[in-house]
Amino acid sequence: MNCEKMKRLLIEQVAKAEELPVQVQEHLSRCSECQNLLKEVKSILQAVYQDQLPTVSKEYWEQSFKKLNEAVGPVRRVRMVLAFAGALIVVFIGLISFFSAWHFRPILETRYVRESILLPSEEEMYRLVDYLKDEEPEVGLWLLLNN
Amino acid sequence: MSSVQKAKEQIDFENCYQEFAPRLFAVAYRLLRNQTDALDVVQESFLRAFRKRNNFRGRAKVSTWLYRIVTNRCYDVLRKRSREKKIEYGENYHAKSAGFNGEHWLQQEKMIAMVRQEMEKLTEKQKTVFILRVYEELPYDEIARITHSRVGTVKATFFQSVMKIRKGLKERGVFANELRKDEKAVN
Numbered sequence: 282m283n284c285e286k287m288k289r290l291l292i293e294q295v296a297k298a299e300e301l302p303v304q305v306q307e308h309l310s311r312c313s314e315c316q317n318l319l320k321e322v323k324s325i326l327q328a329v330y331q332d333q334l335p336t337v338s339k340e341y342w343e344q345s346f347k348k349l350n351e352a353v354g355p356v357r358r359v360r361m362v363l364a365f366a367g368a369l370i371v372v373f374i375g376l377i378s379f380f381s382a383w384h385f386r387p388i389l390e391t392r393y394v395r396e397s398i399l400l401p402s403e404e405e406m407y408r409l410v411d412y413l414k415d416e417e418p419e420v421g422l423w424l425l426l427n428n
Numbered sequence: 429m430s431s432v433q434k435a436k437e438q439i440d441f442e443n444c445y446q447e448f449a450p451r452l453f454a455v456a457y458r459l460l461r462n463q464t465d466a467l468d469v470v471q472e473s474f475l476r477a478f479r480k481r482n483n484f485r486g487r488a489k490v491s492t493w494l495y496r497i498v499t500n501r502c503y504d505v506l507r508k509r510s511r512e513k514k515i516e517y518g519e520n521y522h523a524k525s526a527g528f529n530g531e532h533w534l535q536q537e538k539m540i541a542m543v544r545q546e547m548e549k550l551t552e553k554q555k556t557v558f559i560l561r562v563y564e565e566l567p568y569d570e571i572a573r574i575t576h577s578r579v580g581t582v583k584a585t586f587f588q589s590v591m592k593i594r595k596g597l598k599e600r601g602v603f604a605n606e607l608r609k610d611e612k613a614v615n
Contacts (some may be wrong), residue, residue, distance in 0.1 A: 288587075293587070331536060
């Protein structure tokens, strides 16, 4: 394995606390460049680990959780109210549609019946008029005037 | 939502906060180098996470998801900050000017400050990978999920970030004397 690959492997492994793989150790035993790299990277990591974080008290986290909870609460309530209002609107629209359909049903049915069943053809109409002219002149006259 | 379910969710949320808030603060602080900003980012991230909890599909770990939210929020803050002003990170140490004699290790404080300054020169992604790998000791595959990258890319990014810090420190003269000492030892 060449030095460049070894450097990559070395740096990949060095952040772990575990021992370096055997092939890396073998290479290190005969490569001064990689030995230097290891030494330098270790000193960088040593400095990095000693870079302390500012302390944040337990009380701060407790307080901030309370604040967070307060911020989350209203949102949850608003969402619930919105969901409830949405459901009500849907139910209301559904009911209106149902009742209007129910209410206008006779008119629709009548129109359908008139259009599809009861209306006689033109030929039947003439025959009916001819018949009524002889048998019921008044009705025949009315039909003639209205068609 | 039933009261039992609500109580359970509340407990989960509280446990999650107690477990991850300090860890997320560590990442945010190291990315932002400002305590107030880091605390704000953690708070905002949790608020965002809680509001978007229904979008969490459970394919990744909760921690991965939270790390992702925090790092993205930190990038926003860094971008905003870079538009507004550049923040100085304390005294600009240089090994040679700081009385570095090379025979003994630098005063650790100065070394830490120099490494910190070199870390600030990394790109957002390099810095994130470096922090998650070194401080949080996360495996490469988890870092890959957090940063939306491939494992190979994460490894390469980590390598680049370490080499960049090393190069920066060398330019400051930190390792020069060490090398000379080694060369002498070899000869």
